[in-house]
Amino acid sequence: MAYTKTVKIKKIDDQVIESIEDAVVVEYPFTIFLNGEEFITLLCSPSGLEYLVVGFLVSEGIIKSKKDIEKITIDEEKGHAHVSLANNTNFVEKLFGKRTVTTGCGKGTVFYNVLDSLGTHPIESSLKVKAQSILSLSNKLNKSSVLFKETGGVHSCGLCNQEEIIIFHEDVGRHNALDKIVGEAFLKEINLEDKILITSGRISSEMIIKTAKQKIPILVSRSAPTDLSVGIAKELGITLIGFARGKRMNIYQGEERIIAPIRMTNYGLS
Amino acid sequence: MAYTKTVKIKKIDDQVIESIEDAVVVEYPFTIFLNGEEFITLLCSPSGLEYLVVGFLVSEGIIKSKKDIEKITIDEEKGHAHVSLANNTNFVEKLFGKRTVTTGCGKGTVFYNVLDSLGTHPIESSLKVKAQSILSLSNKLNKSSVLFKETGGVHSCGLCNQEEIIIFHEDVGRHNALDKIVGEAFLKEINLEDKILITSGRISSEMIIKTAKQKIPILVSRSAPTDLSVGIAKELGITLIGFARGKRMNIYQGEERIIAPIRMTNYGLS
Numbered sequence: 001m002a003y004t005k006t007v008k009i010k011k012i013d014d015q016v017i018e019s020i021e022d023a024v025v026v027e028y029p030f031t032i033f034l035n036g037e038e039f040i041t042l043l044c045s046p047s048g049l050e051y052l053v054v055g056f057l058v059s060e061g062i063i064k065s066k067k068d069i070e071k072i073t074i075d076e077e078k079g080h081a082h083v084s085l086a087n088n089t090n091f092v093e094k095l096f097g098k099r100t101v102t103t104g105c106g107k108g109t110v111f112y113n114v115l116d117s118l119g120t121h122p123i124e125s126s127l128k129v130k131a132q133s134i135l136s137l138s139n140k141l142n143k144s145s146v147l148f149k150e151t152g153g154v155h156s157c158g159l160c161n162q163e164e165i166i167i168f169h170e171d172v173g174r175h176n177a178l179d180k181i182v183g184e185a186f187l188k189e190i191n192l193e194d195k196i197l198i199t200s201g202r203i204s205s206e207m208i209i210k211t212a213k214q215k216i217p218i219l220v221s222r223s224a225p226t227d228l229s230v231g232i233a234k235e236l237g238i239t240l241i242g243f244a245r246g247k248r249m250n251i252y253q254g255e256e257r258i259i260a261p262i263r264m265t266n267y268g269l270s
Numbered sequence: 271m272a273y274t275k276t277v278k279i280k281k282i283d284d285q286v287i288e289s290i291e292d293a294v295v296v297e298y299p300f301t302i303f304l305n306g307e308e309f310i311t312l313l314c315s316p317s318g319l320e321y322l323v324v325g326f327l328v329s330e331g332i333i334k335s336k337k338d339i340e341k342i343t344i345d346e347e348k349g350h351a352h353v354s355l356a357n358n359t360n361f362v363e364k365l366f367g368k369r370t371v372t373t374g375c376g377k378g379t380v381f382y383n384v385l386d387s388l389g390t391h392p393i394e395s396s397l398k399v400k401a402q403s404i405l406s407l408s409n410k411l412n413k414s415s416v417l418f419k420e421t422g423g424v425h426s427c428g429l430c431n432q433e434e435i436i437i438f439h440e441d442v443g444r445h446n447a448l449d450k451i452v453g454e455a456f457l458k459e460i461n462l463e464d465k466i467l468i469t470s471g472r473i474s475s476e477m478i479i480k481t482a483k484q485k486i487p488i489l490v491s492r493s494a495p496t497d498l499s500v501g502i503a504k505e506l507g508i509t510l511i512g513f514a515r516g517k518r519m520n521i522y523q524g525e526e527r528i529i530a531p532i533r534m535t536n537y538g539l540s
Binding site: 016029223229 | 275279285294295296299401442443472474475476493495498499518521525528530
């Protein structure tokens with residue numbers, strides 16, 4: 001299925017207007033049915049759809065093990081995913097019991113649930129990574145984002161070991177890109193507790209909560225975090241890095257996991 | 271209430287690490303109670319809170335006229351808004367009857383509802399604007415975004431006439447920034463049918479649907495639209511412009527409202 005669509009536009013550049021064809025990113029309504037009942041519609045990029053379904057359901061705590069999934073059928077034309085789950089609780093009630101509209105692409109029931117469930121279980125990981133590796137991975141993420149270069153309309157997300165990006169996804173919604181990674185890692189049974197997650201997007205509370213749920217110890221963004229995400233990172237023992245671009249990065253929390261280069265300290269501050 | 275928070279961070283720049291203080295944007299959980307019942311929690315920037323509440327409820331079709339609002343009380347410390355509405359339907363059912371997770375900050379019941387309700391009522395506006403005015407307004411929006419310059423963590427949105435930005439808001443969620451504008455315009459009874467809306471953020475289906483609901487004829491982004499938003503713009507008769515930066519812009523739909531400079535046509539395409 002195409003990830004971009006070509007449209008005729010008028011382009012104005014320095015007082016000159018011309019008719020050209022331009023690629024815009026596809027925003028795809030994708031409806032998940034759980035045990036026959038319409039559950040939710042995601043607006044996403046039509047890639048890694050099975051990973052997105054699984055990742056979304058894992059992030060929401062609806063799928064906990066592979067055994068929970070009996071069958072997943074995806075109809076790309078209709079934009080439907082039919083998921084048969086072993087258990088049959090009231091998922092809608094579960095998902096919409098607490099309603100939080102996040103800054104991002106989640107419908108964000110996430111917010112309360114996790115602070116309740118994870119708040120008391122900080123991540124314990126002895127992972128240590130060189131600052132230089134983080135920068136190298138962040139720059140690789142940037143180079144990998146073909147769809148962004150073509151359309152400017154997506155966010156990218158990468159799951160990394162210390163050397164390379166092992167899973168990469170792009171999506172019109174930065175939360176979907178993360179859920180696609182969660183879903184692929186879940187289905188491939190990849191251990192996440194020694195991995196690094198890198199995103200092109202801003203880090204709101206929901207992004208770090210999704211990361212914490214998967215016990216990923218290091219979250220890196222090429223963009224900005226919010227104060228709430230910094231607070232949650234501290235509470236949940238996650239290393240949070242922002243503005244990781246070129247040769248620069250800001251470590252907001254959890255510096256003990258980062259092997260820094262030359263150390264200069266401002267005694268006034270530290 | 272503070273819009274930013276100062277945190278101690280470790281900054282790495284070209285192999286050198288130092289301890290500095292940095293400003294991060296505040297992400298503020300803000301819970302709306304309707305007639306005493308907890309309705310929804312928005313994660314937002316703590317500015318223009320009354321406008322956000324009203325704008326959100328207007329965008330969701332829960333408030334249609336000022337008479338619908340009996341009283342709004344905002345408790346900034348608790349992050350609560352208590353709204354008394356004249357009518358007393360089941361708002362939760364109304365809001366969550368159809369569930370769509372958008373690419374953005376809405377919980378996105380919006381999506382279906384509006385294509386149903388607005389799809390058959392395209393916007394009719396004789397507004398015509400010079401391309402140069404659009405670019406000038408877009409550049410003003412960029413200059414106005416102080417919080418973004420400080421933190422990199424917000425999106426800005428401006429309601430404009432042909433000369434200037436008359437309402438400006440920033441928020442960690444680009445949909446919140448738009449709802450703050452909708453709310454302020456609603457309370458100040460500003461006619462929107464001859465206005466231009468400019469956003470720093472990407473245009474997903476939900477952004478253009480919120481714009482269409484307010485009958486705003488021209489939506490301009492400094493960033494990218496999706497194919498779905500281009501399609502909805504066509505269906506609803508909205509002029510959609512993207513990548514409006516410096517001296518450049520792309521007109522995706524509704525060029526009849528834009529007074530263009532020198533015209534050069536690629537006969538092959540137009």
